[in-house]
Amino acid sequence: AQSVTQLDSQVPVFEEAPVELRCNYSSSVSVYLFWYVQYPNQGLQLLLKYLSGSTLVKGINGFEAEFNKSQTSFHLRKPSVHISDTAEYFCAVSDSGGSNYKLTFGKGTLLTVNP
Amino acid sequence: DAGVIQSPRHEVTEMGQEVTLRCKPISGHNSLFWYRQTMMRGLELLIYFNNNVPIDDSGMPEDRFSAKMPNASFSTLKIQPSEPRDSAVYFCASSLYGAGEGKLFFGSGTQLSVL
Numbered sequence: 140a141q142s143v144t145q146l147d148s149q150v151p152v153f154e155e156a157p158v159e160l161r162c163n164y165s166s167s168v169s170v171y172l173f174w175y176v177q178y179p180n181q182g183l184q185l186l187l188k189y190l191s192g193s194t195l196v197k198g199i200n201g202f203e204a205e206f207n208k209s210q211t212s213f214h215l216r217k218p219s220v221h222i223s224d225t226a227e228y229f230c231a232v233s234d235s236g237g238s239n240y241k242l243t244f245g246k247g248t249l250l251t252v253n254p
Numbered sequence: 255d256a257g258v259i260q261s262p263r264h265e266v267t268e269m270g271q272e273v274t275l276r277c278k279p280i281s282g283h284n285s286l287f288w289y290r291q292t293m294m295r296g297l298e299l300l301i302y303f304n305n306n307v308p309i310d311d312s313g314m315p316e317d318r319f320s321a322k323m324p325n326a327s328f329s330t331l332k333i334q335p336s337e338p339r340d341s342a343v344y345f346c347a348s349s350l351y352g353a354g355e356g357k358l359f360f361g362s363g364t365q366l367s368v369l
Contacts, residue, residue: 171355182258182345182360183297190355229297240285241310242358244297 145245162230260361279348
């Protein structure tokens with residue numbers, strides 16, 4: 140079984156500042172890792188994913204994340220945020236084997252970008 | 255494409271009543287998921303269908319919950335009888351070829367309140 144810990148439930152930042160949203164996972168098997176974003180009153184949208192290969196993955200809207208296997212982390216970063224990035228961000232993990240349909244989500248981090 | 259369509263957007267009912275939530279997945283997607291989102295437990299997978307067949311219903315909380323997918327373009331999640339602890343946002347998501355690569359498309363959710 141996997142689990143995901145998002146260390147910060149809320150992250151307030153000012154516009155144009157950099158941001159890092161932290162995610163740690165635990166799993167006994169190889170994993171796939173994902174970040175999803177949820178804007179108010181909407182469903183979740185895939186932001187980026189790590190399946191294999193380069194540990195630095197780039198997603199939509201200027202976000203990127205780095206997979207660190209030794210630290211079991213997959214932190215999300217953006218060098219300069221906009222007001223429109225205000226949303227809830229979810230880290231998720233699935234195993235890379237037969238039951239890879241089962242995404243386990245973290246509790247979410249609410250990113251609030253202030254002017 | 256209209257995306258994943260869920261109805262109703264909001265449902266308020268009284269304890270003991272039957273509740274039916276509906277989902278139309280994206281045309282051509284062969285995998286469908288029902289998730290429940292609460293503050294306490296976050297996002298939980300309730301059931302996963304592949305090619306209209308339930309593959310994993312281990313997340314369905316109890317016998318009061320049932321889900322069907324009579325064809326590739328429609329699914330229902332029914333709660334009978336409903337209880338206040340069922341209050342949550344219920345999301346339907348669909349994808350092509352399972353969720354192995356994490357590209358789930360979520361609907362906007364149904365906000366269920368059981369009084």
